[in-house]
Amino acid sequence: MLRLYDNHLSGNGYKPRLLLAHLGRTYERIEVDILKGETRTPQFLEINPNGRIPVLVLEDGTCIAESNAILFFLAEETRFLPSDRLARALSLQWMFFEQYSHEPCIAVARHWIQHVEMTGAQRAQLEAKQEGGRAALAVMERHLGAAAWFGGDAMSIADIALYAYTHVADEGGFDLSDCPAVNAWLGRVEEQPGHVPMNPAPAGIVEPANA
């Protein structure tokens, strides 16, 4: 059975949880407490030397890290990875945008505000993070003014990657009220059959809803 090292607060962990639900896959969810440093123990560094969740462990013990690489692996030969070469590249374009221009601002601001006692250095960087996050949301709003989805003509892993932290951007101090196209897209993602909310089941075996 697939095993997912995960944290219930993490949007990066939510990405594979959401795709696994859409795919109707059963998996074992292992909760890792980021705030207690459980991703930096020698045992965890054997699983991912970069010390981060999520990590997907395959039946043969192979570990795949990086949320968007996990999405790509799980989505191959399903409707969540476009079969067209250009649409596949544009899906990846948006997934790299997510990890470079979106997550380091929106997810990090949310983490600082919601989950930790901010250090002085973090407090000094918060405004720059929020400015970067607003710029990323503006890029998304511009794209969604002319297209329904990010990776092609249907929901793909690019939409799952961007949905994870966009739908909780308010927790990072972002106001989505002036992003009507983003709001409409969030609604389209949530209306898809098989959608599950961010808050995961407790650690243990996760069965798909339609099982």
Next chain:
Amino acid sequence: MLRLYDNHLSGNGYKPRLLLAHLGRTYERIEVDILKGETRTPQFLEINPNGRIPVLVLEDGTCIAESNAILFFLAEETRFLPSDRLARALSLQWMFFEQYSHEPCIAVARHWIQHVEMTGAQRAQLEAKQEGGRAALAVMERHLGAAAWFGGDAMSIADIALYAYTHVADEGGFDLSDCPAVNAWLGRVEEQPGHVPMNPAPAGIVEPANA
């Protein structure tokens, strides 16, 4: 003909330049002056609303942004993208590692030290960037202690993505002398037939060396 919006100082721009050289593809290189804000003009934002180089423009005018998405697009059905599903996922794992944990530290420290007058905020963050970069290099050193390449059993786009800024990490204040496996890997990348150095040809048509 393919067109590449690029900057001669950029490792992210070097990634597609290096792969295009290996593939023997002719392309038109457009130099964009990042330091003069040429990626933020209304004209450039039509090409990439996220305001960054590189951007690959296809014959039909379609634009692909994000260096690693460009690598993936160009590499499909060539030896630089592994044909094995797991090796493909692990290549992407390392490419997302590069954009999240490596480039924002190593490339940014190099940029601040080499190409701009540092602001106070940048100066305050430099030590954290260098600590992050050293951690990323340590993850690479650990991997290369047991494997010759990042994406499989031959050089792939994961190696090109990581080579771009690793081989100039010294310009960001990083000392690679205690990373023997990384140094050996840099040498393997440079020994590949078709390798070209980072410093590009002037703007204009770039013909492959073997043309």
